Amino acid sequence: MDVMPQQDPESRRPPEPSPEGPRPPHDATPGADPGTTPGADPYVMPAEGATAVPPPPPTLRTTLRRAAFGAVAAGVLLAGALVAVPDGKDDRPKEPGPVERAEAAATAGSPASLSDLTALIGDRQKWVESHPADAPSWATLGSAYVEWGRRSADAAYFGRAEEALKRSLEAQPGERGNGEAWVGMAALANARHDFLAAKRWGETVRKQDPKTWSVYPVLIDAYTGLGDVKAATEATEKFGELRKGVPALARTADLYRGQGWREDALATAREAADRATAPAEKAEALHRLGELAWERGEPEEAVAQFDAALRTDAGHHSSLAGKARALVALDRTDEALAAYQSVITKLPRPAYALELGELYASLELDGDARSQYEKLAGLLEQAKAAGVDESVVQARYESDHGDPAVAVELLRGQWKKQHRSAAVADALGWALHRAGKSEEGLKYAQQAVDTGVRNASYAYHLGVIERELAQYGPARRHLQEALRTNPAFSPLDAPKAREALESLGEPPPGGPGDMQPPPPPPPPPAPSQEPKREAAPEPKAEPKPDPKRESPRPEAPAPVPSKTAPAPSKAAPSSPAAVEADASKSP
Numbered sequence: 353m354d355v356m357p358q359q360d361p362e363s364r365r366p367p368e369p370s371p372e373g374p375r376p377p378h379d380a381t382p383g384a385d386p387g388t389t390p391g392a393d394p395y396v397m398p399a400e401g402a403t404a405v406p407p408p409p410p411t412l413r414t415t416l417r418r419a420a421f422g423a424v425a426a427g428v429l430l431a432g433a434l435v436a437v438p439d440g441k442d443d444r445p446k447e448p449g450p451v452e453r454a455e456a457a458a459t460a461g462s463p464a465s466l467s468d469l470t471a472l473i474g475d476r477q478k479w480v481e482s483h484p485a486d487a488p489s490w491a492t493l494g495s496a497y498v499e500w501g502r503r504s505a506d507a508a509y510f511g512r513a514e515e516a517l518k519r520s521l522e523a524q525p526g527e528r529g530n531g532e533a534w535v536g537m538a539a540l541a542n543a544r545h546d547f548l549a550a551k552r553w554g555e556t557v558r559k560q561d562p563k564t565w566s567v568y569p570v571l572i573d574a575y576t577g578l579g580d581v582k583a584a585t586e587a588t589e590k591f592g593e594l595r596k597g598v599p600a601l602a603r604t605a606d607l608y609r610g611q612g613w614r615e616d617a618l619a620t621a622r623e624a625a626d627r628a629t630a631p632a633e634k635a636e637a638l639h640r641l642g643e644l645a646w647e648r649g650e651p652e653e654a655v656a657q658f659d660a661a662l663r664t665d666a667g668h669h670s671s672l673a674g675k676a677r678a679l680v681a682l683d684r685t686d687e688a689l690a691a692y693q694s695v696i697t698k699l700p701r702p703a704y705a706l707e708l709g710e711l712y713a714s715l716e717l718d719g720d721a722r723s724q725y726e727k728l729a730g731l732l733e734q735a736k737a738a739g740v741d742e743s744v745v746q747a748r749y750e751s752d753h754g755d756p757a758v759a760v761e762l763l764r765g766q767w768k769k770q771h772r773s774a775a776v777a778d779a780l781g782w783a784l785h786r787a788g789k790s791e792e793g794l795k796y797a798q799q800a801v802d803t804g805v806r807n808a809s810y811a812y813h814l815g816v817i818e819r820e821l822a823q824y825g826p827a828r829r830h831l832q833e834a835l836r837t838n839p840a841f842s843p844l845d846a847p848k849a850r851e852a853l854e855s856l857g858e859p860p861p862g863g864p865g866d867m868q869p870p871p872p873p874p875p876p877p878a879p880s881q882e883p884k885r886e887a888a889p890e891p892k893a894e895p896k897p898d899p900k901r902e903s904p905r906p907e908a909p910a911p912v913p914s915k916t917a918p919a920p921s922k923a924a925p926s927s928p929a930a931v932e933a934d935a936s937k938s939p
Contacts, residue, residue, distance in 0.1 A: 451475045457630060458495070461569065461599035465632040466503065466667040472496050480519075487530050490520035495536040502543045505701045507738030513540050531557045531564055538570040545741040547577030548770055565594035572603060576610065579772035581803070584610075598628050598637065605640060609647075610774075612804030618644055635665035642674050647806060649838040651681035669699035673707075680711060681840035702731045702745045709753075714843035725753060744779055751783045752844075759783035774803040774810065782813045790820045801830070808834040808841035812849045819852060828856045 448456065450471035457464035464472070476493040480486060494516035501509030517540065520533040538553035554571040557564055568591035575584035588607045592600040601624035608617035621644060625637035642657035658675035661668050676691035692708040709724035728749060735742045743762045750759035763780040778800035784793030797814040800807075815830035831853040840846050 453630075454496075457632065458492075460597070461566065461595050462630060462633040463503075463636055464499070465630075465665060466500070468632075469496055469500055469503075473500065484519075485523050487520045487524035488532065490516050490523060491530065491533040491536055494520060494533070495539060498536060498539045498543055505699045507735055507740050510540060510543060510738055510740065526556070526560075531560060532566065535564070535566050535570060538567070538574065542570055542573045542577070544739050545577065545743075545771075547574045550574035551578065562590075563594060565591065568594070569599075569603065572607075577773055578770050579774065579776070579803075581611070598624050598633055601627070602637065602640065609644065610803070610805055612806050614644070614648065614806060631665045632668070635661040635668040635671065638664060639668060639671045639674065642671065642678075646674065646678055646681075647808075647838060649808075649836075649840070651678040651840065654678040655682070669695055673699065673701075673704050677707065680843055681838075685711075685715065696727075700731055702728055702735065702742050705731055706745060706749055710842070710844050713753075714847075725749070744775055747779050747783055751779070751786045756783055756786035760787050760789075774800045774805050774807070777803075778807075778810045778813055781817065785813070785817045785820065790817050793817055794821065806837055808838040809845065811837065812841070812845055815849070816852060819856065824856055825859070828853065828859065831856070 450468040454464040454468040454472035457468070473493065473496045476489050476496065480489050480493060483489065494513045497509045497513035497516060501507055501513065513536070517533050517536045520536075521530060524530040524533075526534045534553050534557045538550045538557070541547070541550035541553060550570060551574040554567050554574055557567040558571065568587050571587045572584050572591065575581075575587060585607060588603050591603055601620055605617050605620040605624060608614075608620060618641075621637065621640045625634065625641055628634040628637045638657050638661035642654045642661065645651075645653035645657055655675055655678045658671040658678065661671040662675075672691055672695040676688045676695065679685075679688035679691060688711065689708075692704065692711065696704055696708060705724060705728040709721050709728060712718075712721035712724055732742050732746055743766050747759035747762045750756060750762070760780070760783045763776060763783055766776050767780060777796045781793040781795070781797030781800065784790070784796065794814075794817050797810070797817050800810045801814050811830045811834035815827045815834060818824075818827035818830065831849055834841065834849050835846070835853070838846075
């Protein structure tokens with residue numbers, strides 16, 4: 353790749369003054385005062401009277417003293433001239449060119465601008481042509497290819513990166529000190545979404561030299577892709593110890609964001625943006641602030657941050673995609689469509705193509721949506737041919753617009769490869785629900801939400817699955833959480849979330865039933881102290897006595913129970929003879 357030569361800064365500088373200083377007039381008398389001439393001074397009035405008489409000639413002492421003063425003055429002036437103008441040369445430090453800027457950014461662990469990255473690639477390409485055994489240059493070239501392919505969404509550069517990194521390892525194996533080539537291989541694996549391979553490469557470098565700071569960013573990406581929060585946290589902390597400054601702050605903000613610590617993530621991201629100086633680094637920090645604002649449901653703030661990032665670095669195309677997403681939430685649909693169409697041509701990532709297709713579908717532009725989905729299929733094929741795994745994006749498309757069974761198969765493969773991040777868990781849970789397996793999908797959707805990340809789509813998917821399983825209380829809570837987190841999180845799903853929440857209605861009075869304590873169990877019956885006796889036969893119906901023929905009598909006192917005899921029964925007499933016997937005993 354040819355690189356335009358940079359113009360020498362000295363060619364743009366005005367000519368320097370001569371070190372010899374101004375020359376005296378041709379008719380000046382040597383040794384005379386500056387500005388004197390043999391004739392009369394035209395700026396002095398002619399003398400009159402006594403002043404017209406010429407003064408006497410100076411004495412020898414006066415002449416010597418004037419000569420000494422003149423020599424000292426001349427020496428001072430000459431020294432000042434030499435200091436002010438160093439013989440026509442500029443000793444100021446030369447402004448770094450694009451190659452130097454790209455190298456400085458890589459040394460600091462910060463992103464370089466795409467133009468500087470292009471210059472670095474061209475410089476290393478020319479160098480390795482004449483120095484094919486230079487292992488560090490091959491490693492630098494391979495890592496630059498990875499970064500270019502990742503930031504331009506041109507997966508063809510990943511093949512070039514792999515070739516350059518292999519050439520580096522052939523010239524100098526990693527065991528003999530070529531750890532940077534191993535780090536480049538880890539970065540390449542992350543770019544291809546092969547997080548398990550990236551973990552193996554990165555941990556090999558860390559085992560060889562734990563103080564190699566450049567390995568920790570690739571380890572953080574690998575652990576995050578695998579869903580290993582603990583390992584990602586430890587790698588982030590170690591990176592902060594070895595490489596302080598804006599890169600460490602940026603990684604820490606991303607860690608807080610992934611765990612749902614919004615306030616900490618925002619404070620750290622703001623500090624990173626305030627301390628960033630290079631344009632590419634500043635734009636990346638502003639983009640992070642825009643993403644955080646979008647996730648909080650603040651589209652106006654998001655647009656402002658994305659615009660600031662684009663003003664800082666016009667080549668930061670991912671900020672244009674973020675701006676398009678926020679413009680949709682502000683109902684500025686025409687601007688959003690223009691932004692999406694522009695970013696697709698500059699940064700053709702499959703995820704952006706899917707978002708644009710769903711925007712067309714939400715506007716009932718079915719023909720445009722189908723055309724966009726066809727472009728998405730083409731981008732997915734290109735990625736697969738370049739060795740990039742875009743299964744998550746493809747599964748999201750299949751779940752909502754294609755065959756959910758295909759999505760389930762794709763995501764089960766991801767899970768088997770230990771790709772168990774929150775994004776994969778959410779996509780698998782939703783795909784299972786769409787395929788009619790809501791009970792199985794529930795645990796994956798719950799796992800995505802339990803990571804703590806504040807993602808409205810995750811809460812929406814979990815709420816819909818819970819409603820399908822008649823878990824109305826949790827479903828209502830998660831649907832409300834989705835709309836509270838970001839009311840416009842998706843042009844297609846946000847309206848569906850509101851409809852689902854309205855269909856559930858208001859909760860019953862008194863709170864959810866599962867929140868009430870269960871009633872106490874009935875006490876067990878007390879054991880009877882009476883011996884068991886046979887049941888007496890049912891008494892026969894007696895005729896009702898006539899009150900006119902029978903006079904009232906007082907009740908007899910109850911007999912005292914014997915200590916040996918059983919207690920008398922309180923049942924009514926069982927026969928008419930017993931009634932008559934009781935009546936004869938009455939007074």
